[in-house]
Amino acid sequence: MDASTPARVEVEGLSKVFRGPKHKQIKAVDDVSFTAHAGEIFGLLGANGAGKTTTLRVLSTMLSPTAGDARLCGFSVVRRPEEVRRRIGFLSTATSLYGRLTAREMVIYFGRLHGMAPAALEARRQELFELFGMQSFADVRCDKLSTGMKQKVSIVRSVLHDPEVMIFDEPTAGLDVLTSRTIVAFVQDCRARGKCVIFSTHIMDEVDQLCDRVGVIHAGRLLACEPLDALRARAPSRRVGDAFVALVESAGVQP
């Protein structure tokens, strides 16, 4: 990315160590650094258990780093976690909905938690419900919604406060093709509106389709961080999957 687009996410020497059974230390994230800018999709590519989710949980301030820091929109996740949370939208298959609330109540609740004024919140809700065609099930309880409907409610929940940074943690895991498409289209739309998007996945197709730059993470370490074309160039076949396997094998680290 050129220097004209501002950096939104700056990760510096980020590490996260968990205490495992028998006081064994597990390095889930090991000295990871990268930068992501407004108007780009930064893909975090890695196998299951590579450290993608932990990295994104630290970025969204759910976990605090053992070492290093990350700044989102200039705010440190260590020192100003609430300011960071105000400016991010977080979406993953783990972020479920409250089944006993209706779609409308769910969205209003999170708008209030973001401190939005009632009138502005209602206007924003209407705009988004119309955009995603959700008026028909606005007053249906979330546990009665189909997977696709639920995903739409989750999307609205995550962009309600118009965040500068969107973080997606394997947002399509376990979803069917049609629902996945909604998500993919939404991610592209975020980029078009100048958001900085961090997108983790283990699906090579999605990387191909979406990402501007890719960080390959394996056993907690960032093996490469480069534009998509540069990553492709690592494999004779110029396919992302092959490039990924080549990278992991040459690194020689066991997960």
Added chain:
Amino acid sequence: MSAVGTVFRKELLDVLRDRRTLLFMLVIPTLSIPLMMWLTADLVTSFMEKMARKQVDVLVLNAEAAPDLVEELRQRSNPMGLALQLSRLLESRGLTEKDLSLVKGEDPRAFERLLTARGIDRDELMGEVRGLMGAQEFEPNVASLIGSAFPPNFRVVTELDKDLGDPRDPAQREAVLLQAVRTDRLGAAVLLPADARERLARGDTAELQVFYLDSSDRSTLAFKGLEGIFRSMGKRITAERLAERQLPPGLASPLKLKPTRLPGPGLLIKIMGQLLPYMILIFAFLGALYPAIDLGAGEKERGTLETLLVAPVSRLSLVLGKFLVVLLAALVSAVLATVSLGLSLQIGFLAELSLLSGGTFSFSFLEGAMALAMILPVSCIFSALLLALSIFAKSFKEGQSYAGPLQLVVIMPAFVSFLPGVELDWFMASMPVVNVSLALKEIFTGNLDQHWGHMGLIFLSTSVCAGLLLWAAAWWFRREQVLFRS
């Protein structure tokens, strides 16, 4: 702090839409008390009644030593003849055996109140009773009415089945009788001394040995019946001996006790003093249980915790909002239980009891406020504890399994209000939960003015304890190891 309000409103709505919570918070506290009362009071008394009416065999050994004594026993223990007529008379006036047993140990005023409540004219009834009994050896009071009407139903026998063995043989007597009682062929046995007639004739005492089995309800009941019958017979013999010698009738009973209850808190107040603290503590805990598990472990199980954690509110606001909902549920449940108990007193068995004991259960504004001042901090303790456990648990099920043992920790101290002789002193006032149970007991039995110092200490110590636990729960909720256990 508006975030706390937002979280509180949402969690309350969420919890109120959960059937399980509603069941534990609203339905169970409201229904369980009347149900329990109905079961214990009505069912148990009706079983007792059935048992009392059933005929039981009583064996008399050495009957030939005093045939007239045995004949009198036979008459007095048979619901035929005079006793039957008396029972019918009372029943025709609307007085059942159960009514009379209610006022049995009470002073005559309770009996008078029973008659007033039933609209029965006392003098008229007594006139009829006296007419029936022939004015002999009858004092118009409750004890003698109960003793004479509704007598135990015995069949007096002098022989046992041969296959059981011979009860006349002192060597095998106890074994034979035990076998007979255990196989329900016998309620109890009476052994007359061989010289019974001579002893009575010369003004001496005849010792009657009664065999019964402690562990059998039927046998104990038979023993009590025999005790009553022989006491009346003894009185009759005493009266005859005195009359024969032309001595004043009071000679053999120089001192007579006349229990007179002071017009203070009666039996009902005592029962309430024992029952209410227990109920309140149990229902405060049960009311908090499901919302607490739902708002902590439930959030993890359904995967909404992460959604919530990325919202820009402090963890403290989240904990406080959730805590307030749990606390509200605990209080609603405890208050509903109290109200339901109050209403149960207006109907059925307990209404009768409260009428007869002459006191109604009520408390002043000050007592109500003090009770609330005790209930509030202890409910905070339950809510904070349960919420902390629930946040630690990974699933609803795990949360429930942690709450199980905790339930015992609450029930045991709450039970202290039932223990006789445990009084609120400085030592007891320093025991958490136990002190609240005892404080509530003192408040509800009208002894608040004796315990201001203790109450102050209990309120302060319970509040401090609740504050610490809430602080611990908030700290707990900030720990990654707790939130993201795997």
